[in-house]
Amino acid sequence: MAQSESVTENNISRSRVKQLITDGEVKIILAKNLAKTPTASSSLMAQTINDPSYRVKCGDQIFVLIPMVTEPVPVGQNIPLDVVYEDDQLIVINKAAGMVVHPAPGNPDGTLVNALIYHCGDSLSGINGVKRPGIVHRIDKATSGLMVAAKTDRAHNKLAKQFAKHSLERAYLA
Numbered sequence: 001m002a003q004s005e006s007v008t009e010n011n012i013s014r015s016r017v018k019q020l021i022t023d024g025e026v027k028i029i030l031a032k033n034l035a036k037t038p039t040a041s042s043s044l045m046a047q048t049i050n051d052p053s054y055r056v057k058c059g060d061q062i063f064v065l066i067p068m069v070t071e072p073v074p075v076g077q078n079i080p081l082d083v084v085y086e087d088d089q090l091i092v093i094n095k096a097a098g099m100v101v102h103p104a105p106g107n108p109d110g111t112l113v114n115a116l117i118y119h120c121g122d123s124l125s126g127i128n129g130v131k132r133p134g135i136v137h138r139i140d141k142a143t144s145g146l147m148v149a150a151k152t153d154r155a156h157n158k159l160a161k162q163f164a165k166h167s168l169e170r171a172y173l174a
Contacts, residue, residue, distance in 0.1 A: 012066075018052045020064060031059025073130045074103045076118030079110065083119075089155040090148055091120065091134075097144040102132045116149055124149065125156035137163050145172075 020026055027046035046063060056062065082094040093112065100107040103114070116124060116134055124134035127150075134149035136159040150156035162168050 020066065021049055021052045021054075024048050024050055025065045025067065027063045027065075028054075028056070029061040029063075031057055031061075034059060034061065071131065072103070072108060074109070074111070074113050074117060074133075076121070077109060077114040078118050079115035081112075081115050081119055084146060088123075089152055090150050090159070091116070093147050093149065095139055095144060095147045097142055100141050101138045101147070102135055112147065120149075120151060123151045125151060125153050127153050127156045127160075136160055 026049045028049050029046050033045075082096070083091060084094050085092040093116075095101070095112060100111045101113065103109065103111050113132060113135065120134070126133060128135055134151060134156070136148055136150050136156055139145050139147055148159060150159055
């Protein structure tokens, strides 16, 4: 199977495969060693492949260790919020252009979520998990505008239904 087929089948990017190789997470038992001792595979030593340009040969057995990716849990940060409205159920924020809504690769902190956690503490809806507490919808990083965050699961469910049905009116200025 070609690398591109394997990568596509397993939803692993080529750059991720290359990184796994250079990190020493790919081991190989060479076909020529298998031919010498076909039944004593436990005695075969797998070699680490560190060169992404290594050419696999027919019969080689490849083993890949894909480390578990643990994403950090966002923490509260004292980032100023422009709060337009707040009650026990929800909070409406005027999000500034340039602010990322929730943590993601390349933006692990300094996000609206970090600011909300600091401002609201534990009083945010947990429906979307720890990475997106209270977030019902999002606005692109480069866009400014009002964002609604839910403080309770009940409010989150009701707001999510309204956004899904497009029963909320949105206005954009270009």
